[in-house]
Every structure is written in structure tokens, then in C-alpha cells.
Amino acid sequence: MSLLHADAAELHELARQAVLQEYRLPYGEADGTPVDRLEYETPPELLNLVKLAVRVSGMDAGVINIITADQQHQIAAVGVDPAVCSRDDSMCSRVFTSGSITALADASCDPRFADNPFVNGGIARVRSYASVPLVTREGHALGSLCVFSPRVLAFDAGQHEGLEILARQVVEVLELQFTTRRLVEALEVVRRSNEDLASFAARVSHDLKNPLTAILGYAELSEQDDEVEPSGPAARYLSIIRGSASRMLSTVEDVLEFSRIGGAISRREVRLSTLMNAVLQDVLPLTSASDAVITVQDALLSVDRAQVTALLQNLVSNAIKYSTPGSPPRIEVVASVGEAQMLRVIDHGKGIDPADRQRVLEPLVRLYREGDPAGNGIGLATCARIADAHEGSITVSETPGGGTTVTVHLGPAA
DSSP: OOHHHHHHHHHHHHHHHHHHHHHTTTTBOTTSOBOOGGGOOOOHHHHHHHHHHHHHHTOSEEEEEEEOSSEEEEEEEESSOOOEEETTTOSGGGTTTSSSOEEESOGGGSTTTTTOHHHHSSSOOOOEEEEEEEEOTTSOEEEEEEEEESSOOOOOHHHHHHHHHHHHHHHHHHHHHHHHHHHHHHHHHHHHHHHHHHHHHHHHHHHHHHHHHHHHHHHHHHHTOTTSOTTSHHHHHHHHHHHHHHHHHHHHHHHHHHHHSSSSOOEEEEEHHHHHHHHHHHTHHHHHHHTOEEEEEOOEEEEEHHHHHHHHHHHHHHHHHTSOTTSOOEEEEEEEESSEEEEEEEEOSSOOOGGGTTGGGSTTOOOOOTTOOOOOSOHHHHHHHHHHHTTOEEEEEEOTTSSEEEEEEEEEOO
8 A cells, every 4th residue: 555545544544533532432521531331321222223233134143333443342232241342353343444234144254254353263253244334424434233143144135235224323323412412512501601691791780880870979969069050061961971871870780680680590389460569569650651551360370489570570661661652551461371381461552573573582682763762672681581591482473453462481380
């Protein structure tokens, strides 16, 4: 073999070993360190495929081999105890990169295997033998699906095809396990990232509150100063400063609340009417100014009381703020409890365009529409986070006849 070919083969083997490490095969930890074989529990899906391979082939035993740089590991075995041997002793190591099935009625008659310890009695006395490479979609050979017997038995075309189908299924299981593990790890990274982001938002919000509160206080004191003419430019500038600082402080407080919401919840049984009594006290200035009519269909819920109160306060406040101009807001708050719990806050106001209904659930997203009150885009995102903490979700849809219906799923009932 030329040096060029040798280098190509060596690179291919290194790439194959990298895939094994990425798949954590034969049964290693994240750093590639093999665990104790006795501690390894064979996935039932793989064991069932080996059992079927033995049945299809008529052999006495079958294994799934993962072949590393220097060893062969049996990660699933039927008819024999799973074991590890050197790659030099392995029969399958000689053919697993061939790309096709190797099937022999008597391996002792094949020059590739006549002197192999699994054939000549050094380890075993295999006669009939079939090995199908386990090849990924990218073309990397992981090992083999192997069946064997001490008896001399012939293989027919149907058995060949059956073993090849089962080998592809073994690869599907291994790839599915690999993909599932990567998804779990990615979700864990996202979870930690969200926790870090929430912690950062909490620290920043807390640090901003003190100077903003000081700005508001000094602006108010300055407005009351006898030297500031109520109709003069200084009073107008101070009013602008106070209004801007007040809006910023409100945003900071909402961001701080958003960072605290979610995570671990404490479910308790509470009536919706009890939650709404607290909400109505908090939004009393809004309801009084708008003559809002709010009706509640009561139910017994199993939820985190504080978080769902905050959710209802946000939804009811929005329903009042974005009502149809010149028409008193009409809002229905409805709960239903079966296997799962659901809340609906239904209004008959301006509504939200279909293209914006998912977007408004994201943090800091505002709809800049004429006549809308100023907002910071945190309220609905907070509601979405509360729903997620309750193993639920939130959707925004149109109320028949016009308006917005927000549906909140709050996970299983008690």
C-alpha cells in the first residue's frame, strides 16, 4: 500500500474513532472513559434485535460488537455472556469495514479465520458465522451485528436479507440514542443559560432601581422648590425627567419580576374567585376609570397562588388597557378543570393581528399602534413563563365578534 493510501486509511480510522467517542460507544462516559462492563445495562431495544437476529439466522448465539482502536466490546449478547476481547483476536474486526455481509457455513475453511482463536479452539470453536457491518448514515462503521454457532449451517438469501435489515435497525437505535442524548444535553445548556440570564436580569434590575428612585425623588423635590416657576421651562423639564424615570423604574421592576417568575412552583388548591378578588383590588384604579365589567366563572385550581395571581393581573390589566375606545371593557375570566387545568381571559377590545399573536409572548415585544398606552412588553412574556413553570402553555386567539382570548394551560389537576 502506498503512503498516500496508508495516510487515507489512518485518517478514516481516526474519524471513525471520533464518531465512536461522540456516540459514547462502546459504553463510555462523556470523556470517553469506559465504565465497568458489569455496570453497563444493555438497552432492551438492542437485546431484542439480537434475539431476532438469532431467530432469523437459526444460529445459537448473537452479539452486537463495537470495535474500538484496539478492542471489541459486546454491548448486547444472546446465547453467550457479553465480553471484551482484543481487536487482533476479533473475527468481525477483519470484515466490519467491508461494507457488506460476511456469511460462512464453516469459518474454519476460510483462510481469514482458520487460525483465529474463536475458531481454532483458543477461545471458542465457531463454525457457522455471519457478520453484518453497522454503518452510520455518514458511512462510519461502528462495529457489527454477528451471529454464530459451533455447528456447520448454511445461510440462504432470505437470512442474509433479514440480518441486513436488523443491522440497519441496530444503527437506527444507536443513532436515536445519540440524538436523544444530544437533545437532553442541549436542553440542559439552555436551562442553565436561562437561569444565568434571569440571575443577571435580577442583579441589573436591582442595581438600577436605587439611582432611578433617587432621580424620581429629586425631581419631585425640585418641582416643589419655590424657585421653580410652575409654568416655566424648568418645571416642564423636571416633569419630563420624572415621567421618563417613572416609566424606566416600572420597566426595571417588571424585568425584575420576570426574572423571579417561573422555576420551582408550590401548588396549592385555591378558588379562582379568591385569586380574582386579589387581582381586582390591584387593578381597582383601572376598573374605576374605565367602568370595566368583569365576570368570573369560579373553579377550584391547583396552582402556585402568587404566580397565577400575577398572571391574572397582567391579563386583566391588558384587557382593560386595550379595550375599544368609547366602550366600557367587558372581560370574562373562565376556568375549566378536568385532567388538566385551563384559564381563559376573554375581552372584546382591539384584538391582536394573527401575525403578532405569537410574537407578543416574547419579552420586550410591543405593538406600536395608534392610541395604545405605553408599555414595556414584559407582561405577556411573564404570563408565558408562569404557564411554562406549571407544565403548561399559553395561546392568543381572536374572540368571536372581536377582541382577544388568552388561553392558559396550567398543567394537571390535583
